[in-house]
Amino acid sequence: MKPPTEWTVRLFHLGLLRGASLLVPAQQRSEWWREWHAELWHVRQACAPAGNVSRGGMREVTAFCLGAFQDALCLKRQCRERVRPLAAFQGSPAQCVLFLAAVLAASYSIALLLPGVRSERSLLQHPVSPGLVLIRDADVNSDSAATISFRHYRAWARQRQQYFDGFAFYRVSPEFAGWYSAAAGSQQNSAWAVAHASGNLFALLGLPVQFRQPEGERGDMPGAILSEGVWKREFGANPHIAGSVVRLGERKVRIAGVAPDGSWGLPGRVDAWMLEPDSAMVLDHAGYVVAHLTALGEAEMWGQRVAITVFNANRTEDDLLGVSLDEGVPQPWSVYLFAVLLAFLALPAITSVSLGEYSVCSQRPTLWRRLRRWSLLSTKIGLLLPIVYFVSLDLAFGCTTFDPARAVYIQLVSSFSMCLFGLGWALRDQRQRCPVCLRRVAHPAQVGQASRTFLAWNGTELMCMGGHTLLHVPGLPTSWFSTQRWLYLDTSWEFLFSAPGSGVKTELVSGLSAH
Amino acid sequence: MAMETKLSHTAAMILQALDAGFVYGFSIMEMTGLPSGTVYPAMRRLERDELIRSQWEKQSIADAEQRPPRKYYKLTAAGKTTLEASRKRYPLLERLIPSEGVKS
Numbered sequence: 001m002k003p004p005t006e007w008t009v010r011l012f013h014l015g016l017l018r019g020a021s022l023l024v025p026a027q028q029r030s031e032w033w034r035e036w037h038a039e040l041w042h043v044r045q046a047c048a049p050a051g052n053v054s055r056g057g058m059r060e061v062t063a064f065c066l067g068a069f070q071d072a073l074c075l076k077r078q079c080r081e082r083v084r085p086l087a088a089f090q091g092s093p094a095q096c097v098l099f100l101a102a103v104l105a106a107s108y109s110i111a112l113l114l115p116g117v118r119s120e121r122s123l124l125q126h127p128v129s130p131g132l133v134l135i136r137d138a139d140v141n142s143d144s145a146a147t148i149s150f151r152h153y154r155a156w157a158r159q160r161q162q163y164f165d166g167f168a169f170y171r172v173s174p175e176f177a178g179w180y181s182a183a184a185g186s187q188q189n190s191a192w193a194v195a196h197a198s199g200n201l202f203a204l205l206g207l208p209v210q211f212r213q214p215e216g217e218r219g220d221m222p223g224a225i226l227s228e229g230v231w232k233r234e235f236g237a238n239p240h241i242a243g244s245v246v247r248l249g250e251r252k253v254r255i256a257g258v259a260p261d262g263s264w265g266l267p268g269r270v271d272a273w274m275l276e277p278d279s280a281m282v283l284d285h286a287g288y289v290v291a292h293l294t295a296l297g298e299a300e301m302w303g304q305r306v307a308i309t310v311f312n313a314n315r316t317e318d319d320l321l322g323v324s325l326d327e328g329v330p331q332p333w334s335v336y337l338f339a340v341l342l343a344f345l346a347l348p349a350i351t352s353v354s355l356g357e358y359s360v361c362s363q364r365p366t367l368w369r370r371l372r373r374w375s376l377l378s379t380k381i382g383l384l385l386p387i388v389y390f391v392s393l394d395l396a397f398g399c400t401t402f403d404p405a406r407a408v409y410i411q412l413v414s415s416f417s418m419c420l421f422g423l424g425w426a427l428r429d430q431r432q433r434c435p436v437c438l439r440r441v442a443h444p445a446q447v448g449q450a451s452r453t454f455l456a457w458n459g460t461e462l463m464c465m466g467g468h469t470l471l472h473v474p475g476l477p478t479s480w481f482s483t484q485r486w487l488y489l490d491t492s493w494e495f496l497f498s499a500p501g502s503g504v505k506t507e508l509v510s511g512l513s514a515h
Numbered sequence: 516m517a518m519e520t521k522l523s524h525t526a527a528m529i530l531q532a533l534d535a536g537f538v539y540g541f542s543i544m545e546m547t548g549l550p551s552g553t554v555y556p557a558m559r560r561l562e563r564d565e566l567i568r569s570q571w572e573k574q575s576i577a578d579a580e581q582r583p584p585r586k587y588y589k590l591t592a593a594g595k596t597t598l599e600a601s602r603k604r605y606p607l608l609e610r611l612i613p614s615e616g617v618k619s
Binding site: 034064066 | 539555556560585586
């Protein structure tokens with residue numbers, strides 16, 4: 001049996017090696033440990049043969065093990081140097097494009113997740129039919145209040161019309177809804193805004209109804225069409241919802257389908273639509289009238305509006321106003337395009353639109369390099385514009401509590417701001433990219449003194465890390481040096497910017513001389 | 516123009532020791548008198564610069580001798596060229612470690 005002191009010493013040395021191994025990069029650790037462990041065995045054989053641990057031998061083995069720390073640190077430094085080429089990635093055109101692509105992907109993903117944005121996309125996929133107007137009392141400025149009774153509506157709808165070839169009526173009333181939830185195993189109750197509408201409303205709007213229950217399966221019960229929001233919120237987007245029975249107020253109704261989400265330009269938030277025959281409508285309750293214009297009616301439109309005069313039951317005239325459903329809320333796409341146009345117009349106010357490609361001498365980049373430079377600028381702007389669109393959608397429609405008009409303002413302001421400052425950034429970034437390698441110039445150095453601007457040069461000098469160019473930016477633009485200029489470096493500068501691999505010999509000399 | 520490789524005396528000694536047949540870290544330490552904290556890091560740098568290369572001994576050989584396998588180092592062609600240049604720079608190198616030294 002070996003004496004305990006030898007085991008203690010052995011454990012101590014192994015502990016030293018193990019401690020040093022923690023400094024070694026993980027991917028090299030096992031091989032490093034294997035080499036040092038093997039070497040330790042040989043060192044121990046040489047210094048303390050047959051377990052004969054002398055004080056001097058122990059000191060030698062310990063000194064050997066302590067050297068492992070320096071070796072481990074050396075490997076760690078080497079690993080860092082290998083990682084350093086990643087620094088060359090910084091400021092490269094690829095990094096810029098990848099960053100923009102990542103932002104675009106993130107903004108698009110968020111847009112896919114936000115319910116408000118999804119509903120707007122659904123509206124784009126299912127636009128209402130053209131030529132529809134919402135009719136209201138001409139004396140009322142807003143369409144937030146219902147102004148036309150069903151009695152009046154029925155009277156017009158029965159008359160022969162020149163300007164309109166279709167009418168639909170709806171009124172919204174709050175009602176309690178109750179249904180049995182199989183998932184929760186209990187009766188659920190909620191307050192819904194229920195629209196009682198004429199049976200042709202969806203056909204007139206041209207909107208599809210999802211999960212529509214066939215006519216023959218409905219039975220005697222009246223049918224209700226849920227809004228997509230309620231279908232998802234209350235019924236967990238159950239695709240087999242059609243045919244389920246819901247109590248609305250005092251009546252039992254059968255769910256006949258799900259309406260696509262979106263505001264469609266109609267006033268009032270609606271959770272469920274009850275399509276009812278005219279005989280079931282309450283005559284004196286006020287509601288909204290949607291009408292479809294004939295060609296003659298569309299010719300009478302003036303600024304998306306049409307004035308209507310009708311005779312009521314008392315043979316007196318009623319002045320009404322028809323407002324196009326398209327007029328109420330502009331489409332997000334048109335708001336975005338308008339904001340982009342404004343941003344392009346305002347761009348010269350915040351930055352110079354010059355790309356600053358002036359050279360100190362007569363040297364000019366080749367056509368291929370100029371094409372690459374323009375391609376990069378186009379790519380940046382090409383990625384920036386969809387980013388602006390999706391981020392503005394996220395901001396405007398992220399919160400479903402915003403009314404459509406407020407969402408339009410948010411989208412307009414955010415699109416304009418992001419587009420303006422984004423384009424400004426794209427141009428500034430482009431001006432600071434080396435015309436040869438398209439990498440961003442770095443290491444700004446202040447040259448000269450402001451007080452000597454008129455006698456000598458004063459400004460900032462930046463350097464391309466590839467060793468291709470120097471950029472001179474005047475501190476105070478003068479008539480003889482008004483804009484930035486590029487100085488193309490010749491090949492005699494290359495040794496200063498050579499790759500780390502070629503400079504290692506020099507480093508080796510300095511590294512070893514230290515010992 | 517290709518950069519001329521200039522080694523420090525320590526690195527040149529290690530290359531000379533390898534050329535003389537001292538092919539693993541501990542033998543180089545013994546031959547040169549340099550501590551492990553100098554020899555092993557120097558060999559890492561020389562290997563990184565492709566002046567030397569390493570190879571693990573076959574397990575069967577180590578098993579036959581009842582010891583753990585060692586990592587052996589060998590001069591590359593570039594290493595030999597560099598060593599030749601270093602010998603001109605450090606004329607005493609060959610006297611310190613003769614090339615016909617003890618082979619391990």
